Amino acid sequence: MGLTRSEVENIAHLARLAIxxxxxxxxxxxxxxxxxxxxxxxxxxxxxxxxxxxxxAVNQRLRPDEITExxxxxxxxxxxxxVDAGLYLVPKVxx
Amino acid sequence: xxxxSPSGDSAVERGFRTINMHTKTLTxxxxxxxxxxxxxxxxxxxxLDRIARxxxxxxxxxxxxxxxxxxxxxAADRAIAAGEGGPLAGVPIAHKDIFCTRGVKTSCGSxxxxxxxxxxxxxxxxxxxxxxxxxxxxxxxxxxxxxSSNENSWYGPVHNPWNRDCVPGGxxxxxxxxxxxxxVSAATGTDTGGSIxxxxxxxxxxxxxxxxxxxxxxxxxxxASSLDQAGVLAQTAEDAARLVGAMAGFDPRDxxxxxxxxxxxxxxxxxxxxxxxxxxxxxxxDARLDAGVRALIEEALALYRKLGAHTVDVSLPAVPLSVPAxxxxxxxxxxxxxxxxxxxxxxxxxxxPKDLLDLxxxxxxxxxxxxxxxxxxxxxxxxxxxxxxxYYLKAQQLRQLIADDFARAFREVDVVVxxxxxxxxxxxxxxxxxxxxMYLNDIYTIAANLAGLxxxxxxxxxxxxxPTGLQIIGPPFAESRLFSAAHAYQRETDWHLRRPSGYE
Numbered sequence: 001m002g003l004t005r006s007e008v009e010n011i012a013h014l015a016r017l018a019i020x021x022x023x024x025x026x027x028x029x030x031x032x033x034x035x036x037x038x039x040x041x042x043x044x045x046x047x048x049x050x051x052x053x054x055x056x057a058v059n060q061r062l063r064p065d066e067i068t069e070x071x072x073x074x075x076x077x078x079x080x081x082x083v084d085a086g087l088y089l090v091p092k093v094x095x
Numbered sequence: 096x097x098x099x100s101p102s103g104d105s106a107v108e109r110g111f112r113t114i115n116m117h118t119k120t121l122t123x124x125x126x127x128x129x130x131x132x133x134x135x136x137x138x139x140x141x142x143l144d145r146i147a148r149x150x151x152x153x154x155x156x157x158x159x160x161x162x163x164x165x166x167x168x169x170a171a172d173r174a175i176a177a178g179e180g181g182p183l184a185g186v187p188i189a190h191k192d193i194f195c196t197r198g199v200k201t202s203c204g205s206x207x208x209x210x211x212x213x214x215x216x217x218x219x220x221x222x223x224x225x226x227x228x229x230x231x232x233x234x235x236x237x238x239x240x241x242x243s244s245n246e247n248s249w250y251g252p253v254h255n256p257w258n259r260d261c262v263p264g265g266x267x268x269x270x271x272x273x274x275x276x277x278x279v280s281a282a283t284g285t286d287t288g289g290s291i292x293x294x295x296x297x298x299x300x301x302x303x304x305x306x307x308x309x310x311x312x313x314x315x316x317x318x319a320s321s322l323d324q325a326g327v328l329a330q331t332a333e334d335a336a337r338l339v340g341a342m343a344g345f346d347p348r349d350x351x352x353x354x355x356x357x358x359x360x361x362x363x364x365x366x367x368x369x370x371x372x373x374x375x376x377x378x379x380x381d382a383r384l385d386a387g388v389r390a391l392i393e394e395a396l397a398l399y400r401k402l403g404a405h406t407v408d409v410s411l412p413a414v415p416l417s418v419p420a421x422x423x424x425x426x427x428x429x430x431x432x433x434x435x436x437x438x439x440x441x442x443x444x445x446x447x448p449k450d451l452l453d454l455x456x457x458x459x460x461x462x463x464x465x466x467x468x469x470x471x472x473x474x475x476x477x478x479x480x481x482x483x484x485x486y487y488l489k490a491q492q493l494r495q496l497i498a499d500d501f502a503r504a505f506r507e508v509d510v511v512v513x514x515x516x517x518x519x520x521x522x523x524x525x526x527x528x529x530x531x532x533m534y535l536n537d538i539y540t541i542a543a544n545l546a547g548l549x550x551x552x553x554x555x556x557x558x559x560x561x562p563t564g565l566q567i568i569g570p571p572f573a574e575s576r577l578f579s580a581a582h583a584y585q586r587e588t589d590w591h592l593r594r595p596s597g598y599e
Binding site: 003008011012013014015016017018019020027030031033034035037038039040041042044046049050051052053054055056058060061063072075076078079080081082088090091092093 | 212468
């Protein structure tokens with residue numbers, strides 16, 4: 001079962017990936033191949049098998065709800081593409 | 096023992112000793128540095144010279160940290176002179192460019208992070224620095240660790256020093272080629288589906304993926320969080336044992352890191368294999384296994400029997416489905432982990448975005464390479480409404496069956512042994528057209544990740560002049576057993592000491 005062009009365009013939109021029109025057929029072909037390949041799993045009877053939650057079957061560790069970090073925003077923001085007065089700038093969202 | 100002082104011998108004697116520093120293992124280098132046969136600074140300069148000479152042909156390094164290396168080397172020399180310093184003081188290593196290094200570019204092999212200078216050190220980086228290691232540079236890799244050939248890097252492919260027309264494997268391909276060419280004595284890697292073991296096999300190295308949760312992942316850029324684990328590529332099991340010993344241990348900053356004591360791996364190396372029960376899974380000797388590789392694996396098993404181990408046939412019936420299960424779980428987790436790259440807080444941003452959606456989609460469309468986009472889209476699809484049960488839940492059930500297979504085997508045997516990779520290194524470009532062909536390079540490595548188990552690959556011979564790897568998989572936290580089994584083999588063989596011609 002192959003994916004259609006519009007399904008691939010929808011997946012790209014959901015994943016927030018701009019894909020050029022000329023690349024779409026390549027993704028249609030490759031993603032269809034990958035999904036066909038993983039569909040081998042359908043043949044296995046997994047009734048009653050618990051889906052794995054953790055490879056070592058341990059529970060997630062909890063920690064006390066205490067502040068452990070201190071404010072270093074100016075250091076972290078040296079990596080930001082666009083900041084002003086400690087704020088990250090993005091294109092206007094609300095008109 | 097002859098005592099040498101840094102100035103007490105002739106220039107000729109010293110020159111003779113320093114010219115071959117790169118031929119020593121990490122363990123030998125550490126000993127030589129303590130005896131002051133040469134200084135850490137001389138050693139670091141020697142590595143930097145070799146990188147200048149050989150890396151233009153190999154492309155192992157994304158960043159060479161020359162100034163930092165010399166500064167750390169001089170600090171190691173001072174510590175050694177004062178009778179102090181960590182257990183690995185002055186030893187030159189490289190980090191895969193997936194580990195954050197404070198003040199140093201950390202790209203993850205991606206255009207997305209080409210401009211990213213990490214504001215903090217990963218725990219692995221911190222711990223190896225505390226042990227005295229000297230950081231020589233950051234190694235090339237498949238973008239976001241997605242690949243088995245190192246051909247998916249924004250910085251271009253890495254060439255295998257055994258044959259530069261061949262791939263070194265991936266995703267830790269830069270680390271593998273750098274150690275194989277003896278540009279550094281060892282390097283870190285990460286292994287999500289075989290990314291340490293497969294390149295180790297293809298370049299003649301010892302590569303270890305510890306148990307899930309054994310080594311902290313704080314500061315290690317995430318790919319698939321239920322599978323990712325940090326480890327090393329080294330020349331010998333002894334070197335790997337020392338490095339993993341220095342890296343492992345509890346870290347409150349990684350919620351998946353296990354709070355269990357770290358054994359002294361190096362002290363347990365000589366345990367031997369007398370009486371060791373080795374499981375040989377028939378699923379690892381299928382039609383896809385190259386005949387030359389198969390013959391070498393069988394020779395290695397015969398040697399283990401000679402050393403007193405018993406080999407037992409075991410069956411791991413769900414393991415042949417590990418690749419399809421992986422290509423649901425790993426892309427699903429990747430699509431979620433890589434959602435953070437949005438062009439807002441760090442990394443690449445497209446030029447002149449016209450609105451927020453345009454900012455997101457063009458930043459990600461331009462910042463990610465083809466394989467990363469394929470995986471994000473695969474992951475997005477399998478997690479989308481209506482498909483989650485059919486793909487993700489089904490794959491997690493398969494994963495449980497695979498883990499059950501191993502648990503059953505480990506009731507009868509101490510380790511499971513087979514090939515690491517179905518073939519030796521392949522030619523650059525040979526598998527880039529079809530993703531499935533590329534994915535199947537990892538048929539023998541992925542199961543250990545899905546089940547969270549430790550595994551090691553060691554060199555076991557050459558097929559047409561190219562290295563081949565033997566894989567040893569153990570139960571959770573049996574790293575000591577893997578190191579001592581690998582060490583027992585390396586005491587009897589010299590495959591791990593072979594160096595590619597041109598890099599002697």
